Amino acid sequence: MRGLSLTLRTHEPAMQGFFKLFSNKSELPTVPDFDPVIRQVEEPDxxxxxxxxxxxxxxxxxxxxxxxxxxxxxxxxxxxxxxxxxxxxxxxxxxxxxxxxxxxxxxxxxxxxxxxxxxxxxxxFDGPVTVGDPYSALARIRSAGVNPPWRLSGRDYGDGQIEGLPRIKAVIIKGIHEEPTILTAQLLLEQRADTLSEGLRIGRSLLPDVPIWLTVPEHLHSWAQSRFSEWVEVVAVPTHYTARIERELVARLLGQRILNTESFISQGIIVQDLEYLLATVDALQGTSPFLQKCLTISGTNQDKAITVRFPLGSSVRHILGSQGLKASDYKRTVVGGPMTGVAQYSDLTPVTYKSGIFLIAEDLSPFDPVAPCIFCGRCTRVCPAGIQVHLVNRMIEFGELEAAKDLHPEACHECGLCAHVCPAQRPIVQLLHFCNHEVTQAERYNWNEKAKK
CATH class of the missing domain: 2.40.50 (OB fold (Dihydrolipoamide Acetyltransferase, E2P))
Structure with a gap:
């Protein structure tokens, strides 16, 4: 018994770490409370x-x-x-x-x-734009810096013929953000309802035969229905993250899945954050170009989320400092949200089109620094795209890219659910991103054709 007791004590840290793997909670990040006021950030130096x-x-x-x-x-x-x-x-x-x-x-x-x-x-501006002229409206939108719906053609900057926009088949206005910790769209939905109504009216007049959806949080559905249903179909979106993943939401509304290797606009589908629709109204009315952006600051130890409006190009440091926060007080500063955001190397990084900053007070570390896959299958069960994540991840990890292709890693949304539930805290999304965007970029067209068959 003494030898057995000694053996148990010797392996106790490893055993505790092993059991800890299966006690991890898979609750998704959210905000416990939030300030409904959008605070204006002063101009930086x-x-x-x-x-x-x-x-x-x-x-x-x-x-x-x-x-x-x-x-x-x-x-x-x-x-x-x-x-x-x-x-x-x-x-x-x-x-x-x-x-x-x-x-x-x-x-x-x-x-x-x-x-x-x-x-x-x-x-x-040379005054407002006549709403009945779609070409003048598009030119004003571009010249005012309201770019997201038109980004396909805006990318063309070299020599040669410019690719035109496809015919618009559907429009989705997002009144709720994919990340549960980002509240910009929800707050603007409530606080600028009159401007939003004007934007939806303009959209309907420019695209009279095109289906237009407005997504809203469930608790605002009845209110939004009474305000906006004259111009669009109002769709309630649940609070949990899996129902908010953009690619999945678009697929449910359209009744068809857009391949991840293709942009929405290449298929004639506009998916636009509500903030940019409001900016479009300002541009068409000759009020202002797109000079400022809203952003929600939240974090693992933040009791209340804060939403601010800041001049484009302000640094992470300036935005946080305006609210009495410092990146140095946290282990990680993630621009975006906790599920799909990007950790920043420096707090001097400029912010333009991102809608959130998520502050991580303490890193989570696996019990084993090598973080081996234990083939528990959690990542595969939670994947909204149905990828055998644990298998494809191991293939990528060991350089078996040809074999990985047969499991369709290109279907990955990079939504972060697999990494969130992984008990070993493996870099699952990073490996899939590496495979899709770095190693096999030149071959993605072939994968695309295979997926269509």
């Missing part, structure tokens, strides 16, 4: 405006180092007229490169604030 968003928009600079610019002035333009703007007034310090929140090394315009007044709406 400088902004950094990235010019390249791979797969979306590429801007060519229209300014150079030493130029004085005013808030609302165009500083970058794509071949099709998509514009990037100075979000503060000041002097262009330099045109350099920066790491973006998407982990992309991009050319960028750095502007140092001089406190001067920005351009007036009359200086920026």
């Amino acid at each position: 400088r902004v950094v405006i990235p010019l390249d968003y791979p797969g979306r928009i590429h801007y060519l600079p229209t300014v150079q180092a030493g130029d004085s610019v005013r808030r609302g002035q165009v500083i970058g333009r794509s071949r099709l007229g998509n514009c990037a703007f100075a979000s503060i007034s000041g002097k262009v310090k330099e045109i350099t490169t920066t790491w973006t929140t998407h982990s992309v090394h991009s050319p960028a315009v750095v502007i140092e604030n001089d406190g001067k007044q920005g351009l007036t709406p009359e200086e920026m």
